[in-house]
Amino acid sequence: MLSLTPVASSKVKEIMNLQNPVPAALRVAVVGGGCSGFQYHMAFENSTTEADQIFDFDGLKVAVDQMSSMYLDGVEIDYIETLEGAGFKFNNPNVKSTCGCGSSFSV
Template identity: 65%
Template sequence: MSTATVTPEVVTGAPTSTAPVNLTPAAIAKVKEIMSTQDPVPAGLRIGVVGGGCSGFQYSMSFENQSGMMDKVYKFDDLKVFVDATSAAYLSNCQVDYVETLEAAGFKFENAAVKSTCGCGSSFSV
C-alpha cells in the first residue's frame, strides 16, 4: 500500500502553500469509493478535530454537501476536503492513510503534534 501523499490544490480560503492535512492515495481512493455509494453524492469530506475521548481530542471525518463560512477547501485528486480554522491548528502536518490488515480496516491519522494517545487509540492530547 502506498504512503505517498498527494499535493493538494487550495480551492478557497487564505493563500497557503500546503494543507494542514495530507491524504495518501489509498485514503483518497477509499473516500471516493465510499462517496460514490452515497445518494446524493456528497460534495466533499470534512476532516476535523473535536473535543472528547479520554485524552481530550478526537479526529472526525464526515461527508458534507457544502463548505462552511470559516472553512478552507483543499482538493486532492478532485476530492474536496473541508477543514475549519480551529481544526487546522490541530491537524498541522497530519497525514491520513487508509489501512487494511487481517484484524481491521480504517483510516489512520499520523500527527507529529500529538503528545499522547489513550489506550484505545481513538483520542489524543497535544
C-alpha cells in the same frame, strides 16, 4: 497542511460514490472528547462555508474548519487494511500522548 495518501483518497471517493446524493466534500475535524482530550471526526458534507479551508486531492475536496486546522497541521491520513480490520489512520506528528485504545489524543 493536511494530506491524504493516494490509498485514503481513493477509498473516500469510493465510499462517496455510494452515497445518494454524492456529497460535495469530506469534512475532517478535531472535536473534544475521548480519554485524552481530542478525537478525529470525518463526515460527508453537502456544502462548505467560506470560513473552511478547502484542500483538493485529485478531485476530492476536503473541508477543515478554522479551529480544527491548527490541530491538523502536518497530519497525514492513510487507509490501512490488516488482519484485525480496516480503517483510516491519522498520523499526527504533533501528538504528545494517546489513550490506550488509540481513539483520542492530546497535544
